[in-house]
Structure formats: C-alpha cells, structure tokens
Amino acid sequence: MGNSGVSQHRINAQRTIYRRDQARPDDHRKKWDREEYEKIALARLQAEIAEEELGLPKQPAVKRELLKQRDYKVDLESKLGKSVVINKNTPSSQSGGYYCNVCDCVVKDSINFLDHINGTKHQRNLGMSMKVERSTLDQVKARFALNKKKLEEKKKDYDLEQRVRELKEEEEKIKEYRKEKRKDKKRKIDETLNDDDDGPKDEMAAIMGFSGFGTSKKK
Amino acid sequence: MANQTVTEAEYIYDNNPQDLVEKIVQSRILNCTFWKEECFGLTAALLVDKAIKLRFIGGVFGCNAQPTPFICLVLKMLQLQPEKDIIVEFIKNEDYKYVRAMGAFYMRLTGTAFDCYRYLKPLQADYRNVCIQNSEGEFKIITMDEFIDNLFKEERSCSVLLPRLQLRHNLDGNNKIEPKVFVIDVDMNENINSSEGDYIPSAMINKKRRILP
Ligand SMILES: [Zn+2]
Numbered sequence: 001m002g003n004s005g006v007s008q009h010r011i012n013a014q015r016t017i018y019r020r021d022q023a024r025p026d027d028h029r030k031k032w033d034r035e036e037y038e039k040i041a042l043a044r045l046q047a048e049i050a051e052e053e054l055g056l057p058k059q060p061a062v063k064r065e066l067l068k069q070r071d072y073k074v075d076l077e078s079k080l081g082k083s084v085v086i087n088k089n090t091p092s093s094q095s096g097g098y099y100c101n102v103c104d105c106v107v108k109d110s111i112n113f114l115d116h117i118n119g120t121k122h123q124r125n126l127g128m129s130m131k132v133e134r135s136t137l138d139q140v141k142a143r144f145a146l147n148k149k150k151l152e153e154k155k156k157d158y159d160l161e162q163r164v165r166e167l168k169e170e171e172e173k174i175k176e177y178r179k180e181k182r183k184d185k186k187r188k189i190d191e192t193l194n195d196d197d198d199g200p201k202d203e204m205a206a207i208m209g210f211s212g213f214g215t216s217k218k219k
Numbered sequence: 220m221a222n223q224t225v226t227e228a229e230y231i232y233d234n235n236p237q238d239l240v241e242k243i244v245q246s247r248i249l250n251c252t253f254w255k256e257e258c259f260g261l262t263a264a265l266l267v268d269k270a271i272k273l274r275f276i277g278g279v280f281g282c283n284a285q286p287t288p289f290i291c292l293v294l295k296m297l298q299l300q301p302e303k304d305i306i307v308e309f310i311k312n313e314d315y316k317y318v319r320a321m322g323a324f325y326m327r328l329t330g331t332a333f334d335c336y337r338y339l340k341p342l343q344a345d346y347r348n349v350c351i352q353n354s355e356g357e358f359k360i361i362t363m364d365e366f367i368d369n370l371f372k373e374e375r376s377c378s379v380l381l382p383r384l385q386l387r388h389n390l391d392g393n394n395k396i397e398p399k400v401f402v403i404d405v406d407m408n409e410n411i412n413s414s415e416g417d418y419i420p421s422a423m424i425n426k427k428r429r430i431l432p
Binding site: 130 | 250259260261263265268271301305309
C-alpha cells in the first residue's frame with residue numbers, strides 16, 4: 001500500500017509538469033510544459049545567485065578518474081566445487097558466494113558478481129567515474145604497433161626455443177654417431193684381435209697346410 | 220551506465236548508434252559473459268587487443284541466440300563511436316583479417332554510402348579465407364571479398380539489419396565518387412597506386428584472381 005501511495009504521488013507530481021492539451025480534450029498525450037520548467041529553472045538560478053552572494057563556497061564537483069579496464073582476469077572458478085562450513089561467526093568474506101572486498105558485500109552468483117564489479121556503485125567505491133576515455137587515432141595506431149611488436153618478440157622467443165631444441169637434437173645425433181663409431185672401433189679391434197687369434201691358427205694351418213701340403217707332397 | 224553510448228556520439232540515421240543492433244540482440248550481448256568479463260571499460264585503443272584475438276565472424280547463433288565475440292565487439296564500437304580515422308585504420312590493417320572485417324562491418328553500419336564504397340570496395344581484392352559462423356552455429360569458410368560483397372548485397376549480416384545504401388550510380392551522377400576502379404584494370408596497368416584514395420591491400424595484389432574471358 002505504501003508503495004502504491006508513493007507511485008501515486010509521483011504521478012501527481014508529474015502531472016503538474018506535463019500538462020494535457022486543453023484545446024483538444026481527446027488528446028491524452030502528455031505535453032511538455034515550458035512555463036512550469038522555466039519557473040523551476042528560475043527558482044534554482046535565484047537560489048544559486050543568493051548562495052553566491054552570501055559567499056558560500058561552492059561544493060567542488062567530485063573529480064573521478066575515467067573508467068579503466070580491469071587489468072586482471074576475474075577469478076570466478078577457483079572456489080568452484082568446494083564445500084565450506086559456515087556458522088554465524090564466519091565473516092561475510094568467507095561465507096559462500098562471491099565476495100567483493102571493495103564494497104564488502106557478497107554476491108550469490110558469477111553473473112551477478114560481474115554485474116556488481118561492472119556497476120556504478122562498485123566503480124564509485126573504486127573512485128572511478130563511468131566515463132570512458134576517448135582514444136585518438138595515434139593511440140589506436142600505437143596499440144597496433146605494440147601488439148605487432150609483442151607478436152614478433154614471441155616469434156623470436158619461439159625461434160630461440162626452436163633453435164635450442166634443434167641444437168639439442170643435433171648434439172644427441174652427434175653423441176649417437178660417436179657411440180656408433182666407438183662401437184665400430186671396438187668391433188674392429190675385436191676383429192683384429194680375432195684376426196690375431198686366427199693369425200697363428202692360420203699360420204698353423206698354413207704350416208699345417210704347408211706341412212700337409214708338404215706331407216701330401218711327401219705322400 | 221557502462222553500457223551507455225558516449226555522450227559525444229552523433230546520432231546515426233536519427234537513432235542511437237547502439238540501436239542499429241536490434242534490441243533483442245543487444246540484450247543478449249549485454250547479458251553474455253564475454254561482454255561482462257572482456258568488454259568492460261574498453262576504449263577504442265584497448266578494443267584493438269580484443270579484436271586481434273578474434274578467430275571468426277558471426278552474429279548470434281543457436282536457439283537461445285548466443286552472441287559471438289565479433290558482434291560483442293561491434294556493439295562496443297557502436298557504444299564508443301570512434302572517429303572515422305580509427306575505423307579506417309582498422310580497415311587498412313593487413314595483419315589481422317578479423318580486425319579488417321570488423322572495421323568494414325562497422326563502416327557499413329555507420330558510414331555514408333560514399334564512405335562505404337570508398338573504403339569497402341577495395342577490400343574486394345582481399346581473397347583471404349575467413350571463418351564465419353551462421354545462425355545455426357555452424358562454421359563456414361568464405362573469403363573476405365565474399366563477406367564484403369554480402370555487406371552490399373544482403374539485407375542482413377551477422378544478425379544485424381544493414382541500413383539501406385544509395386546505389387552507386389546515383390553517387391556517380393552527383394560527381395561525389397570517383398569512377399569505379401576495377402582491380403583487374405589496376406592489375407593490367409600494373410599501376411596500383413594510380414587511384415589515390417582507393418585503398419588496395421598490397422599483400423593481396425599478387426594473389427589477384429584472373430578472370431577468364
Ligand atoms: Zn564491489
């Protein structure tokens with residue numbers, strides 16, 4: 001009831017300002033009442049002049065910073081799926097939901113939390129106005145250049161990484177190759193050793209062959 | 220509050236520039252997470268950072284009309300209403316094709332017919348592939364010149380009703396526009412920079428399509 005009373009009052013107040021066209025009673029559209037507004041404006045102007053004459057210092061308009069982009073990613077998921085026991089004594093910052101430490105309030109879900117931190121109230125608490133800076137062409141150009149530079153640096157880093165990797169691979173290959181070579185050498189030595197082993201046998205055989213030959217010759 | 224059009228903005232076609240995007244699409248965008256997380260407090264310069272991360276073009280898709288990042292950023296641009304020079308800078312960008320697509324789309328929405336012809340027609344020499352998501356959520360590969368062509372031929376693009384455009388020959392009659400320069404002509408004459416003002420992406424020139432007789 002109270003509420004409806006208020007709205008009723010508001011409508012009444014509006015009616016004093018919007019006047020219906022008297023000439024056409026069937027016209028139910030609201031019309032802008034110039035005289036009424038002029039009266040109000042004049043009254044305010046007079047009040048201001050009077051205040052100035054009294055020497056009251058004007059209240060300085062609150063100077064707020066322009067709206068800034070968040071430089072951090074909103075953490076919406078770190079507490080997801082965790083259960084916490086809360087009682088009457090737990091501070092609101094640790095009870096369930098998303099806690100805003102600037103405004104000291106808890107919001108129940110992620111979308112509402114985003115709405116809250118993007119909202120006027122929160123930004124005012126941060127000392128920001130809701131106005132966004134107007135970028136110039138040069139700023140945009142600089143931004144493009146900056147991004148290009150970043151990308152190139154990343155590429156260079158990538159190149160470096162790749163080169164390090166390639167170097168490592170190459171080293172590995174060389175190692176492998178050396179290992180192989182060493183093995184080869186070893187085998188050769190073994191072979192020569194075997195040859196050495198064989199040598200006397202051969203000699204023996206030769207001798208024997210010789211002797212055999214000799215013997216066969218003898219035979 | 221953060222979603223109000225800047226006070227310096229000029230009204231386009233006697234309307235708030237934001238209203239070029241239908242109300243229902245607007246409300247979908249304003250309520251999506253990408254908008255709330257990424258698009259808050261952006262300036263035209265910071266918009267660059269987001270635009271270069273775009274990977275596809277698109278409006279809203281699916282039965283619940285989910286907005287794509289592309290259309291979110293377009294709405295942000297409509298809110299900010301950057302200077303024309305900035306849009307041209309977006310269009311001229313060679314490195315990021317989706318930045319160009321966004322600039323072109325914005326130019327088509329807000330620019331005069333003269334500017335649309337002047338800045339967008341040269342992009343029809345850009346044959347790079349771009350990925351576009353249709354209203355069913357399916358991805359399709361088209362070329363940039365197709366996308367630009369559709370901006371002139373179709374009534375809607377990316378879930379936005381495109382404003383009507385004066386026909387080119389009407390502008391020609393008023394001597395307001397330079398005669399049409401065909402890229403093919405330019406190619407034959409091998410005199411690329413002869414038409415000053417008309418911007419032809421240099422990277423595209425060697426990829427020019429040959430038209431068979
Ligand atoms: Zn807060």
